[in-house]
Amino acid sequence: MFINICIDIGNHIVTLNNKEKPETFTDIIKILTKLEIISDELGSQLTKMVRFRNLLGHFYLEIDNEIIYNILQNNLKDFISFKEAILRKFKEDLLRGLDKENST
Structure with a gap:
């Protein structure tokens, strides 16, 4: 799932750029938003996807395929x-690192 990739990448960025340790996947998204790496709107959408991902993991037999289809059609952006x-x-x-390197 795409959201797993977002979580993994986000976790790496949060680990490198922040002293705050996320306890949940939604914490990763919240921290990315707080660091202004992603917008509030995108953070909200990704948080919904993380929650839906968690639902799928526990109730995948009860999920309506049409819901998944609609999510894929409307949320890939x-x-x-x-x-x-x-x-x-x-x-x-990268540019910040190059600027530091050139100034020394």
Whole structure:
């Protein structure tokens, strides 16, 4: 699932950039939002997806396939937004590192 990738990438970024240790997957998203790596709106959408992911893990036999289909049809843009936010963060960090290297 795409959300697992977002959680893994987010966890790495949070670990590298923050002293606060996330206790849950939704904490990872909250911290990314707090660090302004992702927008509040994207954070809200990803939090919903994390919760839905957790539901799938426990109640997958009871989930309506139409709900999953609608999520896939309507929420893929959120994963693209996440990718763009992460790439922007990496670019900023890379440029900051190059600036420090050039100033020494």
